[in-house]
Amino acid sequence: MVWKPREADIQALLDQEIQTFETDHPRSRALFEAAGAHLLNGVPLNWMRRWAGPFPLYADRASGAHVTDVDGLDYVDFCMGDTASLFGHGRADVAQALKARLATGASMMLPTADAADVGASLADRFGLPTWQFAVSATDANRFVLRLARAVTGKRKVLLFNGCYHGNLVEALITSKNGVAAASPEMVGHEVDPRETTEVVEFNDIEAVERVLAGGDIACVMTEPALTNCRVVLPEPGFLEAVRQAAHRHDAIFALDETHTICCGPGGYTALHDIKPDTVTLGKPIAGGVPAAAYGLSADLAERVGAVMAETGPGIFAIGGTLTGHALAIAGMRVMLDHVMTEKTFGQMMEAAEAIETGVNDVLAKNECDGHVIRLGARVCYDPFVKAMTNGRHALASIDEAFDRLLHLYMLNRGVLLTPFQNMCLVAPQTARSDIDRHSGLLDDLLTALRPS
Numbered sequence: 001m002v003w004k005p006r007e008a009d010i011q012a013l014l015d016q017e018i019q020t021f022e023t024d025h026p027r028s029r030a031l032f033e034a035a036g037a038h039l040l041n042g043v044p045l046n047w048m049r050r051w052a053g054p055f056p057l058y059a060d061r062a063s064g065a066h067v068t069d070v071d072g073l074d075y076v077d078f079c080m081g082d083t084a085s086l087f088g089h090g091r092a093d094v095a096q097a098l099k100a101r102l103a104t105g106a107s108m109m110l111p112t113a114d115a116a117d118v119g120a121s122l123a124d125r126f127g128l129p130t131w132q133f134a135v136s137a138t139d140a141n142r143f144v145l146r147l148a149r150a151v152t153g154k155r156k157v158l159l160f161n162g163c164y165h166g167n168l169v170e171a172l173i174t175s176k177n178g179v180a181a182a183s184p185e186m187v188g189h190e191v192d193p194r195e196t197t198e199v200v201e202f203n204d205i206e207a208v209e210r211v212l213a214g215g216d217i218a219c220v221m222t223e224p225a226l227t228n229c230r231v232v233l234p235e236p237g238f239l240e241a242v243r244q245a246a247h248r249h250d251a252i253f254a255l256d257e258t259h260t261i262c263c264g265p266g267g268y269t270a271l272h273d274i275k276p277d278t279v280t281l282g283k284p285i286a287g288g289v290p291a292a293a294y295g296l297s298a299d300l301a302e303r304v305g306a307v308m309a310e311t312g313p314g315i316f317a318i319g320g321t322l323t324g325h326a327l328a329i330a331g332m333r334v335m336l337d338h339v340m341t342e343k344t345f346g347q348m349m350e351a352a353e354a355i356e357t358g359v360n361d362v363l364a365k366n367e368c369d370g371h372v373i374r375l376g377a378r379v380c381y382d383p384f385v386k387a388m389t390n391g392r393h394a395l396a397s398i399d400e401a402f403d404r405l406l407h408l409y410m411l412n413r414g415v416l417l418t419p420f421q422n423m424c425l426v427a428p429q430t431a432r433s434d435i436d437r438h439s440g441l442l443d444d445l446l447t448a449l450r451p452s
């Protein structure tokens with residue numbers, strides 16, 4: 001018999017879990033209250049309040065695939081800094097390389113020898129010959145859109161409902177019943193994203209064609225699979241059809257691999273032989289130093305070069321003093337040469353497959369009719385909702401109360417899920433016992449919620 005939990009049961013359990021959280025985390029609470037005196041909302045960044053507890057955990061340290069909080073509690077980490085620490089916390093090889101660079105000059109306004117190697121390694125992995133750097137993936141995406149406008153002479157961008165590409169104004173958009181709407185997050189931006197952006201559903205190639213036919217789209221930007229509204233996979237041929245449609249209408253086809261780098265050393269692009277005009281990388285790419293990179297196809301690099309030749313390289317400046325500096329490039333070099341290797345990805349895929357199998361077994365045992373999707377080292381699941389093919393359905397299907405309970409139940413028993421989603425990110429150090437702990441807890445929670 002397929003079933004869903006009762007709202008009242010979710011709420012009753014949630015109330016208990018909130019109490020447990022408060023009892024178990026006195027030091028986190030004290031730090032949160034102290035921070036309230038001088039930090040807006042008591043946190044360095046507002047969204048840090050969005051974790052499942054009534055106040056955020058304060059972290060003390062992290063190593064491999066585990067985090068320890070300031071109350072001395074240990075957690076299996078399936079959040080991994082939301083991809084920023086995907087390859088493991090506190091790595092000695094990365095720390096050593098960064099320390100060496102810091103000791104010999106982090107920022108000199110001059111390129112270092114590492115830069116050429118990093119460019120070559122990225123070109124080799126992603127099949128795009130020319131690279132530039134940014135401070136964050138948000139920043140890189142903003143630069144990609146700017147270059148697309150510069151070379152095409154057009155203003156607008158086309159994005160997919162449910163996307164997230166960072167906090168740039170063009171991407172603060174959603175679609176309500178097929179009508180573009182500004183996201184509530186756009187508060188304070190001077191431009192309404194509806195003036196810059198068209199939005200359609202993922203996997204809807206007819207809608208893509210229709211918007212492109214308007215003739216004012218400079219760039220179609222997407223993740224190869226949406227990862228910010230559950231995981232929505234592309235239907236076979238969809239990405240290639242978007243690429244071809246974009247090119248027919250002189251628009252740049254931009255892939256954001258900030259999250260999908262979890263698919264392999266060359267991301268989803270290399271794994272599925274996609275041929276984008278640009279690729280964006282960020283989060284883990286420099287081993288913890290804020291840095292990002294974006295690659296350009298030969299054709300696009302030539303067009304950008306022509307625009308730059310008109311203005312001069314120092315004038316068409318994209319990025320600032322701390323963009324692509326020696327420390328960031330050293331971080332990328334150690335990550336590319338020693339960490340983000342085939343061997344590391346092999347370990348991550350094995351662990352991610354074990355989670356996928358574990359969750360599937362738990363859902364079957366508990367007669368749940370939901371879904372589990374593995375995208376490389378990323379496993380997304382929902383016991384009660386089937387897999388989605390677009391952002392509209394994915395967003396509409398989210399049950400905030402159940403999700404909060406799931407996260408808090410796990411957290412109170414030593415397992416951190418990726419926040420804002422029911423997602424496990426798997427590191428090379430994730431152990432079999434960590435995976436079994438997660439599956440066991442999911443089983444316990446479903447058993448507790450199942451009406452007798």
Ligand SMILES: Cc1ncc(COP(=O)(O)O)c(C=O)c1O
Nearest residue numbers: 136137138164165166256258259
């Ligand atoms: C697909 C994608 N692109 C870009 C970003 C922005 O990354 P950052 O916040 O590091 O700039 C995110 C953040 O989650 C993302 O998921």
